[in-house]
Amino acid sequence: MAIIERETEVVVPVTVTPTSTYGVLKRPVSATGWRAWVFTVDHKKLGLMYGATAMFFFIVGGVEALLIRLQLAAPNGKVLNADLYNQMFTMHATTMVFLFVMPMAAGLANYFIPLQIGARDVAFPRINALGFWLLLFAGIFINLSWFLGGAADGGWFMYAPNSGPVFSPTNGIDFWAFGLQIAGIASLTGAINLIVTVLNMRAPGMTLMKMPIFTWMMTVVQFLLLFAVPVITVALFLLSFQRNFGARFFDVAAGADPLLWQHLFWIFGHPEVYILVLPAFGIVSEVLPVFSRKPLFGYPFVVFSGAAIGFVGWGVWAHHMFASGLGPVSVAVFSLTTMAIAVPTGVKIINWTLTMWGGKLYFSTAMKFSIGLIVLFTVGGLSGVTHSVAPSDTQQTDTYYIVAHFHYVLFGGAVLGFFSGFYYWWPKMFGKMLNERLGGWNFWLMVIGMNMTFGPMHILGLQGQPRRMYQWTEARAGEGFFNLAFWNMIASIGSFVLAVGILLFLINVVITARNPTRAPLDPWNSRSLEWLTSNPPKEHNFDVIPTVHHLDEFFHRKYEEDPESHTMRQIATAEEIMAEQERNADKHIHMPSPSYWPIVVAFSVLVITFGMIFSYLIAAIGGVTLLFASFGWALEPSTAPESDFESNSSTPGTALDSVGNS
Amino acid sequence: MTDTAVHGHDSSTGISNIKLGMWTFLGSECLLFGGLISTYMLYRGRVTGGPRPAQIFDIPFTSVSSFVLLMSSLTMVLAVSAAHKNEHRKTNLWLTVTALLGATFVGGQVYEFTAFYNEGLGFSTSLFGSSFYTLTGFHGVHVTVGIIMLMSLVGIFKRSAVPGKKAEVVEMIGLYWHFVDIVWIIIFTLVYLIPV
Amino acid sequence: MTTDTTHAATSAEHAENHGMSNAGYIRIALILAAITALEVSTVYIDFGPFFLPALLIMMAVKFVMVVSYFMHLKFDNKIFSLMFYAGLILAVGVYAAFLATFKFFIQ
Structure with missing residues (x-):
């Protein structure tokens, strides 16, 4: 790579040439143009690509949501027919969960975990790239079903036997199942990669209890993914085998138990809920201390409550199935565990509130979004507690009350958290500040819009409006204050207010990109290690790998406690610290080299899944490509040897010089 | 050149990335096979048509192929041991033997599947059939992938072009191979030896 | 390559630390084979009420032995x-x- 000096070490002459030794192709070394993105293994570029992909699917899923609300705005909606409506809500949920929230979290984790732990890249850079390409291809694959006979239409939890070929004869569910399978591989590889990164690649001195809280929460998420993804993998295989090869898993005539699917799905599905929301908890726990000018209140409690949520999250899955006739013992057990899991979540809310208590609050847009999360997530959390009471859940199941609940926790939790992160980290990622004035409008429109959209759904649900109904009629709307017509209209108007809020964010991004003003080095007076580098970070992240002595290491490099007054006084500015870093910069930084193989492997997997639906011949071709690409991958060292650089260098003399120097 | 050298500082735990990654992956695989085994356990007695398990299982035959797979774990561990001692010829020999034993096992499975099919147990015959073939088939695919990796390793070693530490690569494939073996230890007991 | 020999030296040391010689591995394999034989015998000999617990225990023992010794987990x-x-x-x-x-x- 051009901007990095190569390590100069004694290279024993190799008798074989790199092209014949290390696979079929020479590895790419270009760091410019589109190749710099397509073949990159840089965690920051991959993080941005994850983010852009997720944002695209956020818009796709948002348009689907608007169509649903248009359909339901008035009685006897005519915007969508019943079939299309089924596809719409299925794909809305699938897109938002698997193609927006999870990739966005993966993107932020990719970008910030190495920076926060003081590493120069992740443990397995090529696997990291593979994860991104698989995710992108999975998203495209699932959405192609719109144009190839119709999308999946069984609801995002795809209950059996409704998902069988009898009730859903199009290929939609096949696309859905195989697509999620690919996305699952992406999540699994990502999880392994980030777990190893966090355990193995922390800067010297950074013990686990000195890790930034965002990294901690993301680590819990990776463990949840690691253990939850294989469960959905099993479920999806059973479903695909049933649909494509005539297996009988959910065939009641053969004596099957359709609850098998529900159990497998929710054993995955409930940890998944925490997979979706814990990243936002991590972001908020970073943002609140910075804008309260106080350390996070009870850091160990936040860490352990996060881990506790991750752990207890495995024992509550059947609360999604209270109405399925589980039997009184199961219902009682899962009721209790569900009530128990509210405790660690409550601990977090208290910690955040006490972080702000007595602090010098600065209401930046990031801070507003974080406070919004605390309030709105609490609303969703409390309606969640009402589900844990099985008798009340029996009334709420499959009504809009449930829809209200999970939108408060996912939109009020995950999405507001992400937006908080965008405003907070934008200067870090792009070197420019998002417009704060527009940010205020963005925040208020989103909050008002979301409360208008999802708030009335509590009423609609308790009034008995079922989920997944494609029309409601005047005759059943009722009268007075609690009639369905009024609240459905409010919800639909709210959804457009929400959409305008998000549009303002996109406008803000464009305005910011055109604004030539650079962000200061440390615009928010931040605390954690990712700010110990330039904006945006250099390709090798840190000029010197920092040695960590404190939790909030960057803060402690800027401030120290005055022994007399016991107040913090500034001893250095961010610019001074940065200049110090640059003076002592490591001379020889050897970064992992770009590679063709991740995208080739990911594409082969895509070809195989296409083949599984349309022709086994195509699948076989994909399989052969995959095999060859795996060999290419395995035979390519993760860092190019010197000889590879030589053969691509226009002036071979310089490379030889560097060898001679050492 | 190791990954730690690439990133400029030693790993925090002092262990290699790839080995930690492998064990993490195997932890995840426990839930994959756990799900498949549970599905089989739930459905093993549900036969509405076609043969029941006890009617078609050939315990002596499966015992022999289980024994073969078990012994392949021994040869695998001998290969790893030889690789650590830098004994290239022995490493290659034991890797080849392991692959052959694995292939024998897969061959036995193909024979068993054919025999079961001829006795009337198809993939769609009953819940027992679907879940039996899915579980053992998944295991068989894992063994086959292992064989491909072993044979590739032997081929690559012949040309002595292995990026990274050779012994570590052998050790990683060894971990995978042993894992596939312990999964079969469970399947053998739960599926074949415990009657419905 | 020069680096290879240094790796080899540390690796050999490493192997000794594991405390397992090839003879040790063969001994483990023999025990595993014996347990397997015992397992198969349960099909032909009536163990009465001990049948199920005995099988499950033997399965667990084999599992842990492979994991601990062949996969070196005990020493790692x-x-x-x-x-x-x-x-x-x-x-x-x-x-x-x-x-x-x-x-x-x-x-």
Whole structure:
């Protein structure tokens, strides 16, 4: 790579040439143009690509949501027919969960975990790239079903036997199942990669209890993914085998138990809920201390409550199935565990509130979004507690009350958290500040819009409006204050207010990109290690790998406690610290080299899944490509040897010089 | 050149990335096979048509192929041991033997599947059939992938072009191979030896 | 290559630290084979009420032996054990609860 000096070490002459030794192709070394993105293994570029992909699917899923609300705005909606409506809500949920929230979290984790732990890249850079390409291809694959006979239409939890070929004869569910399978591989590889990164690649001195809280929460998420993804993998295989090869898993005539699917799905599905929301908890726990000018209140409690949520999250899955006739013992057990899991979540809310208590609050847009999360997530959390009471859940199941609940926790939790992160980290990622004035409008429109959209759904649900109904009629709307017509209209108007809020964010991004003003080095007076580098970070992240002595290491490099007054006084500015870093910069930084193989492997997997639906011949071709690409991958060292650089260098003399120097 | 050298500082735990990654992956695989085994356990007695398990299982035959797979774990561990001692010829020999034993096992499975099919147990015959073939088939695919990796390793070693530490690569494939073996230890007991 | 020999030296040391010689591996394999023979014998000899617990215990013993000795988990860094057994115990716990909701264990 051009901007990095190569390590100069004694290279024993190799008798074989790199092209014949290390696979079929020479590895790419270009760091410019589109190749710099397509073949990159840089965690920051991959993080941005994850983010852009997720944002695209956020818009796709948002348009689907608007169509649903248009359909339901008035009685006897005519915007969508019943079939299309089924596809719409299925794909809305699938897109938002698997193609927006999870990739966005993966993107932020990719970008910030190495920076926060003081590493120069992740443990397995090529696997990291593979994860991104698989995710992108999975998203495209699932959405192609719109144009190839119709999308999946069984609801995002795809209950059996409704998902069988009898009730859903199009290929939609096949696309859905195989697509999620690919996305699952992406999540699994990502999880392994980030777990190893966090355990193995922390800067010297950074013990686990000195890790930034965002990294901690993301680590819990990776463990949840690691253990939850294989469960959905099993479920999806059973479903695909049933649909494509005539297996009988959910065939009641053969004596099957359709609850098998529900159990497998929710054993995955409930940890998944925490997979979706814990990243936002991590972001908020970073943002609140910075804008309260106080350390996070009870850091160990936040860490352990996060881990506790991750752990207890495995024992509550059947609360999604209270109405399925589980039997009184199961219902009682899962009721209790569900009530128990509210405790660690409550601990977090208290910690955040006490972080702000007595602090010098600065209401930046990031801070507003974080406070919004605390309030709105609490609303969703409390309606969640009402589900844990099985008798009340029996009334709420499959009504809009449930829809209200999970939108408060996912939109009020995950999405507001992400937006908080965008405003907070934008200067870090792009070197420019998002417009704060527009940010205020963005925040208020989103909050008002979301409360208008999802708030009335509590009423609609308790009034008995079922989920997944494609029309409601005047005759059943009722009268007075609690009639369905009024609240459905409010919800639909709210959804457009929400959409305008998000549009303002996109406008803000464009305005910011055109604004030539650079962000200061440390615009928010931040605390954690990712700010110990330039904006945006250099390709090798840190000029010197920092040695960590404190939790909030960057803060402690800027401030120290005055022994007399016991107040913090500034001893250095961010610019001074940065200049110090640059003076002592490591001379020889050897970064992992770009590679063709991740995208080739990911594409082969895509070809195989296409083949599984349309022709086994195509699948076989994909399989052969995959095999060859795996060999290419395995035979390519993760860092190019010197000889590879030589053969691509226009002036071979310089490379030889560097060898001679050492 | 190791990954730690690439990133400029030693790993925090002092262990290699790839080995930690492998064990993490195997932890995840426990839930994959756990799900498949549970599905089989739930459905093993549900036969509405076609043969029941006890009617078609050939315990002596499966015992022999289980024994073969078990012994392949021994040869695998001998290969790893030889690789650590830098004994290239022995490493290659034991890797080849392991692959052959694995292939024998897969061959036995193909024979068993054919025999079961001829006795009337198809993939769609009953819940027992679907879940039996899915579980053992998944295991068989894992063994086959292992064989491909072993044979590739032997081929690559012949040309002595292995990026990274050779012994570590052998050790990683060894971990995978042993894992596939312990999964079969469970399947053998739960599926074949415990009657419905 | 020069680096290779240094690796080899440390690796050999490493292997000794594991405390297992090839003879040791063969001994483990013989024990495993003996247990397998015992397992198969349960099909032909009536063990009465001990049949099921005996089979499950033998299965567990074989499992742990392969993991501890062949996969070196007993001699290796504790983090590996943590990763693997976390997955294993979670799998056993979750799937046992899953089967329990189907009243699998009271049939």
